[in-house]
Amino acid sequence: xxxxxxxxxxxxxxxxxxxxxxxxxxxxxxxxxxxxxxxxxxxxxxxxxxxxxxxxxxxxxxxxxxxxxxxxxxxxxxxxxxxxxxxxxxxxxxxxxxxxxxxxxxxxxxxxxxxxxxxxxxxxxxxxxxxxxxxxxxxxxxxxxxxxxxxxxxxxxxxxxxxxxxxxxxxxxxxxxxxxxxxxxxxxxxxxxxxxxxxxxxxxxxxxxxxxxxxxxxxxxxxxxxxxxxxxxxxxxxxxxxxxxxxxxxxxxxxxxxxxxxxxxxxxxxxxxxxxxxxxxxxxxxxxxxxxxxxxxxxxxxxxxxxxxxxxxxxxxxxxxxxxxxxxxxxxxxxxxxxxxxxxxxxxxxxxxxxxxxxxxxxxxxxxxxxxxxxxxxxxxxxxxxxxxxxxxxxxxxxxxxxxxxxxxxxxxxxxxxxxxxxxxxxxxxxxxxxxxxxxxxxxxxxxxxxxxxxxxxxxxxxxxxxxxxxxxxxxxxxxxxxxxxxxxxxxxxxxxxxxxxxxxxxxxxxxxxxxxxxxxxxxxxxxxxxxxx
Numbered sequence: 001x002x003x004x005x006x007x008x009x010x011x012x013x014x015x016x017x018x019x020x021x022x023x024x025x026x027x028x029x030x031x032x033x034x035x036x037x038x039x040x041x042x043x044x045x046x047x048x049x050x051x052x053x054x055x056x057x058x059x060x061x062x063x064x065x066x067x068x069x070x071x072x073x074x075x076x077x078x079x080x081x082x083x084x085x086x087x088x089x090x091x092x093x094x095x096x097x098x099x100x101x102x103x104x105x106x107x108x109x110x111x112x113x114x115x116x117x118x119x120x121x122x123x124x125x126x127x128x129x130x131x132x133x134x135x136x137x138x139x140x141x142x143x144x145x146x147x148x149x150x151x152x153x154x155x156x157x158x159x160x161x162x163x164x165x166x167x168x169x170x171x172x173x174x175x176x177x178x179x180x181x182x183x184x185x186x187x188x189x190x191x192x193x194x195x196x197x198x199x200x201x202x203x204x205x206x207x208x209x210x211x212x213x214x215x216x217x218x219x220x221x222x223x224x225x226x227x228x229x230x231x232x233x234x235x236x237x238x239x240x241x242x243x244x245x246x247x248x249x250x251x252x253x254x255x256x257x258x259x260x261x262x263x264x265x266x267x268x269x270x271x272x273x274x275x276x277x278x279x280x281x282x283x284x285x286x287x288x289x290x291x292x293x294x295x296x297x298x299x300x301x302x303x304x305x306x307x308x309x310x311x312x313x314x315x316x317x318x319x320x321x322x323x324x325x326x327x328x329x330x331x332x333x334x335x336x337x338x339x340x341x342x343x344x345x346x347x348x349x350x351x352x353x354x355x356x357x358x359x360x361x362x363x364x365x366x367x368x369x370x371x372x373x374x375x376x377x378x379x380x381x382x383x384x385x386x387x388x389x390x391x392x393x394x395x396x397x398x399x400x401x402x403x404x405x406x407x408x409x410x411x412x413x414x415x416x417x418x419x420x421x422x423x424x425x426x427x428x429x430x431x432x433x434x435x436x437x438x439x440x441x442x443x444x445x446x447x448x449x450x451x452x453x454x455x456x457x458x459x460x461x462x463x464x465x466x467x468x469x470x471x472x473x474x475x476x477x478x479x480x481x482x483x484x485x486x487x488x489x490x491x492x493x494x495x496x497x498x499x500x501x502x503x504x505x506x507x508x509x510x511x512x513x514x515x516x517x518x519x520x521x522x523x524x525x526x527x528x529x530x531x532x533x534x
Contacts (some may be wrong), residue, residue, distance in 0.1 A: 030432070032431075042064065044428045049416040054112075056335075059105075060119065080407075087119075106163060112140050116197040117142075131157060158184070170230055174196070179233050185214070190235065198475050212242055217237065224286060224289040233253070247307075248280060267513055270305070284342075285347050291352070298323060304346040317361060334382050347359070352406070353406075354528050355458055356376065358372070358406075372384040391431050409532055412432065412434065418429070452518065454504075463504050465501070467499070514530075
């Protein structure tokens with residue numbers, strides 16, 4: 001009872017102190033919603049998305065028809081504009097007793113020769129017993145390379161999550177690291193591969209719940225920076241007391257040393273705040289990774305989870321951050337939602353190209369999926385940049401469960417979710433920043449390239465844009481805000497064969513994220529630039 005009263009008081013406090021109510025941004029930065037595949041008669045749900053080193057996107061969803069379920073994987077080679085069927089399991093028995101609950105994806109590999117797609121899944125049998133699995137596909141050909149990477153450990157798996165190192169490879173991992181987190185019985189376990197997804201022999205039990213508590217939803221993230229190049233995995237999970245409450249505790253743990261040294265003792269996050277104690281559900285975690293340390297010479301981690309919203313009888317999202325996530329378990333609360341609204345189903349990703357966190361969630365009151373960002377140092381943590389109040393074109397949402405990944409070529413977020421048609425059939429959707437029918441996409445459709453880099457990035461007074469060309473000529477370089485406003489341009493710069501360097505003065509730019517374009521007349525190169533001021 002006390003925790004319920006505290007939660008009501010806390011949500012009233014948030015209502016009067018929050019500075020992050022959504023503001024409309026025009027012109028729109030997201031374009032037309034894209035249907036991943038139209039399948040009349042199939043109820044699509046539980047969509048996921050991930051990206052490869054070269055910008056290829058993979059998406060998977062569960063599809064139900066005639067009381068049986070299967071899943072299907074798709075690939076996009078044009079940044080999500082079109083999707084092609086990539087893999088459908090043929091070994092899956094169309095058995096009405098089996099219901100798929102979740103499918104998740106992760107890639108590993110830095111070239112086409114070692115590109116692997118990992119597919120994890122969980123299902124129940126008559127809603128009483130649970131199973132899970134993990135398979136590996138060739139990321140180019142979709143050839144099944146191993147259909148059961150955890151053959152000896154499949155039973156009683158309730159939920160799963162996959163995470164790879166995003167090609168910011170931890171020392172000692174060749175060609176990269178990927179991990180599979182799962183709740184099994186009364187334990188939370190993780191299997192780690194340091195050989196690019198070929199084997200998952202390294203097993204750690206992160207936590208054991210005491211009866212009647214059992215772990216349920218799990219979430220996994222990876223952290224890396226120059227000072228912490230051994231890499232770490234970060235995990236959160238929900239521990240329910242099935243005899244008493246629909247919600248439960250939210251626990252957190254991380255790699256104790258490098259990826260091989262086990263995990264620290266769990267920390268109960270919901271109990272850090274009396275307003276949310278034993279009220280948590282559906283946790284997600286995200287950690288900073290990339291070629292920069294934060295201003296604490298450390299890594300920043302954020303954790304989000306749902307709590308009851310007693311102001312409106314729905315849900316709200318509780319949020320915490322930790323700027324010393326490699327060495328400390330001290331989390332600080334922050335807020336980003338309008339507590340008058342029903343907010344649920346959070347998802348998050350970290351963008352290493354501008355060092356920002358991206359959040360999205362389902363605002364059930366408005367029927368929208370907002371998209372907001374925040375730099376990794378979390379200055380003024382309750383004030384986030386509302387890039388979009390809702391990137392979904394239509395409000396036919398019920399259980400959208402949005403998901404995010406980062407496209408390394410576009411250097412921005414890619415979003416998937418489930419919308420429901422008039423006959424309440426779910427349909428998997430996709431959209432992305434600077435999408436179809438936006439000013440920037442229409443003007444620079446062919447501009448997506450990986451032949452440039454800005455250093456330093458983020459920058460303060462200036463940065464150098466380095467780009468490679470195969471001939472000589474002249475080009476125009478332009479800087480745009482995220483809203484598509486032209487900030488500066490140089491209509492005539494000379495370039496030569498090989499690497500070219502252009503210095504951009506940013507001292508008079510407002511702190512934030514910008515897009516630069518280099519237009520040669522036959523090719524347009526685009527990249528992202530983050531500016532901060534001490």
